[in-house]
Amino acid sequence: MKNNNIILIGMPGSGKSTAGVLFAKAMNYRFLDVDFLIQEREGKRLYEVIEEKGNDYFLSVEDAVNCSLDVERTVVATGGSVVYCENAMKHLKTLGTVIYIKVPEKEIERRITNFSTRGIIIRSGDTLEDLYNERVSLYEKYADLTVLCDEKELQYNADKIMREYEKYINSAK
Incomplete structure (x- = not known):
């Protein structure tokens, strides 16, 4: 069935995978982390693919x-750079509701302690602030719903995503 999935987008460290698992469980949906699919396909960790083959190659794999994806009743946690992949975003929007998990830049900075091994697509010389500022407009462009998750408590954020999603769905009826 078309459009019965929930697609999570947002910065690395926003909670797409961590809060996403709790959200999926609460919804009685399956959970899928696209980063794991990329690692499985490439046989390497994300940062190794980026280091060895470059940003453009990684983005082509992420797009493909x-x-x-052909899923039903699934919460999909995308990689933070998926918004650079126009074809992927068009496809994801056909699969379901795209939710942008918005987290303030300072909180992202606090959460990401392993920047060099996270597998983050960033231009040489750019800072996390540069990356954040560049991506926010892309996340907002593709999102059907934006949920501000500025709390540190994981369960609180998952519950907030659930409440906001339910309001969004009910308002569309």
Whole structure:
């Protein structure tokens, strides 16, 4: 069935995977982390793919993996850079509701302690602030719903995503 999935987008460290699992459980949905699919396909960790083959190659893989998704009743945690993949975003929007998990830049900075091994697509010389500022407009462009998750408590954020999603769905009826 088309459009019965929930697609999570947002910065690395926003909680797409961590709060996403709790959200999926509460919804009685399956959970899928696209980063794991990329790692499985490439046989390497994300940062190794980026280091060895470069940003453009990684984005082409990310685009292909996201475009191949065929899921139902699933919460999909995308990689933070998926918004650079126009084809992938078009496909994901056909699969369901796209939720942007918005987290303030300072909180992202606090959460990401392993920046060099996270597998983050960033131009040489750019800072996390540069990356954040560049991506926010893309996340907002593709989102059907934006949920501000500025709390540190994981369960609180998952519950907030659930409440906001339910309000969004009910307002569309």
